[in-house]
Amino acid sequence: MIKAAVRSRLGQFQLTASLEGSGVTCVAGKNGVGKTSLMKALAGFLRIDEGYVTVGGVNVTHLPAEKRNVVMVTPTSFFPHLDVDSHLTWGARLKGSYVRREEVSRVKSELGIDFGGKVRSLSLGMRERVALATALLASPKGILVDEAFASLYGRDDFIVSYGRLVRDANIDLIFTSQSEEDGKLAERLYIMNNGMTGLAL
Numbered sequence: 001m002i003k004a005a006v007r008s009r010l011g012q013f014q015l016t017a018s019l020e021g022s023g024v025t026c027v028a029g030k031n032g033v034g035k036t037s038l039m040k041a042l043a044g045f046l047r048i049d050e051g052y053v054t055v056g057g058v059n060v061t062h063l064p065a066e067k068r069n070v071v072m073v074t075p076t077s078f079f080p081h082l083d084v085d086s087h088l089t090w091g092a093r094l095k096g097s098y099v100r101r102e103e104v105s106r107v108k109s110e111l112g113i114d115f116g117g118k119v120r121s122l123s124l125g126m127r128e129r130v131a132l133a134t135a136l137l138a139s140p141k142g143i144l145v146d147e148a149f150a151s152l153y154g155r156d157d158f159i160v161s162y163g164r165l166v167r168d169a170n171i172d173l174i175f176t177s178q179s180e181e182d183g184k185l186a187e188r189l190y191i192m193n194n195g196m197t198g199l200a201l
Helices: 035-043 084-088 090-094 101-110 124-137 155-168 180-185
Strands: 002-010 013-021 024-028 050-055 070-073 142-145 172-177 188-193 196-199
Touching: 002 035, 013 024, 013 035, 013 172, 013 188, 024 035, 024 155, 024 180, 035 070, 035 142, 035 172, 070 124, 084 090, 084 101, 084 124, 090 124, 101 124, 101 155, 124 142, 124 155, 155 172, 155 180, 172 180, 180 188
Parallel strands: 013 196, 024 172, 024 188, 070 142, 142 172
Antiparallel strands: 002 013, 002 050, 188 196
8 A cells, every 4th residue: 555645845836645545546636736746756756845655564755766666657757769578577677577478468468568669669658558567567566657548549448457457466556637537447536636635435
């Protein structure tokens, strides 16, 4: 489980948010309400003024991003010079882990990744599929997806498939969306407004 209660002053904007994310959690809200700031605070890319972040029962509040065992995926989280298969195992290799070829093939099949070549040659939606699969195969404790589902073709089916894979791997998934309707694809829905979160589901 990812648990957090964070407070951070960002110019005139105040982030005052809390959540408990186990399984698949959606954080919904309009542009500018603080969703990305919250994801960055959870990932360790935004320093908080007060509060805490725990991942799998471990307090990671004061740990750098690379020590938190979470991966944040955005629409630009890809390496254009890598080919698809090398990209998919990049995160695992970075951790010194080995991913079986059969597991790579299974994830590719489940997530509709049936293309190859350099990542730079792919469409944005295909790049996002590769980035999301790369995060999954790295086997972190948590995956934070900030708007990276938005450009996917057949996104609802993809989110359902991705959610099934992360649950099977005991990975907690938190994703942001501008639509509260996406709460139906998650086990928990938080509504975010003016830097604050409220549990809706």
